[in-house]
Each structure stands twice: as structure tokens, then as C-alpha cells.
Amino acid sequence: IVPVEHDDPEVKAAAEKLYTELWALGIESLLDDRAERPGVRFKDMDLIGIPLRLVVSKKTLATGEAEAKRRASPDLSRWTLPEAAAQAKALLAAA
Secondary structure: OEEOOOOOHHHHHHHHHHHHHHHHOOOOOOOOOOOOOHHHHHHHHHHHOOOEEEEEOHHHHOOOEEEEEEOOOOOEEEEEHHHHHHHHHHHHHHO
């Protein structure tokens, strides 16, 4: 999970909630809230082999969503925050 504006309280809270929900579903997760540019954090996730990246930002929160990207695909998806953890579990189970 990459909270783009990691110092924004709403973004931070939504990212942490999603992180907790993923762990509750048995999905090992990484919350990358380092003070790096998003591109650096995205690249690092690819380098260490994270299969699914979830991005939470002010922009995605405005629509109540998180952005999802599989490592093996250039396509981006938008998932509603209440369904994001279940969507991630289903996607990872199918892989």
C-alpha cells in the first residue's frame, strides 16, 4: 500500500485501515509510508516483487477508492475502499 500524501491524516488513516483489513484476511502486506517520491516507492515495490500495489491518495479518497495495479500488468483499476481488501484477496487467489 502506498499512501501518496503520507503526511495527510485522511490518507494515512485510509491506508492504515486498508493495511489492517488485508492482514485480517491473511494477506501479507507492506505499508510504504517513507518520505520518498511515489515513483521511487512504486519502483521499489516492483524490485522486491510485490505482486499488487494499492495506492491511496487525496485524489482516490475524493471518490472513495484506492488505485490497484498488478505488477505483471500495465492496467490500473479503481476499487472502492470498503471492497478493496476483498478485491485484493480475490485477485491474488486467482494468480
